[in-house]
Amino acid sequence: MKSVLIVDDSVVSRKMLAKLIESSGYTVASQAINGKEALELYKKLSPDVVTMDITMPEMNGMDALKMIRDYDPDAKVILITAAGQIEKKELAMEYGAAAFITKPYDNQDILDAIEKC
Numbered sequence: 001m002k003s004v005l006i007v008d009d010s011v012v013s014r015k016m017l018a019k020l021i022e023s024s025g026y027t028v029a030s031q032a033i034n035g036k037e038a039l040e041l042y043k044k045l046s047p048d049v050v051t052m053d054i055t056m057p058e059m060n061g062m063d064a065l066k067m068i069r070d071y072d073p074d075a076k077v078i079l080i081t082a083a084g085q086i087e088k089k090e091l092a093m094e095y096g097a098a099a100f101i102t103k104p105y106d107n108q109d110i111l112d113a114i115e116k117c
């Protein structure tokens with residue numbers, strides 16, 4: 001069973017994702033509220049998949065993606081971000097993102113991306 005680390009500064013977004021992930025047979029490894037916490041929890045828990053918001057205080061999702069992939073070149077990070085961030089997609093893929101999904105998202109797109117990881 002895949003474990004997923006949810007990273008988002010919005011409690012509502014985290015709750016929605018957690019509900020989706022758990023109801024689909026995956027495990028929520030933990031939840032992080034910014035990129036810094038995400039990196040710490042990634043090192044501690046080695047989740048199979050990370051869902052990553054981009055706009056967050058302290059450390060944004062792009063920097064966290066890069067640092068997590070520097071730490072673990074096999075890390076599977078799915079970026080989930082506001083529509084206005086689409087210009088970041090190219091750089092995210094360069095950093096090795098597993099997928100890039102814009103909000104509002106279809107639940108199935110998230111599940112498909114996790115499944116592919």
Ligand SMILES: [Mg+2]
Nearest residue numbers: 009053055056
């Ligand atoms: Mg955010």
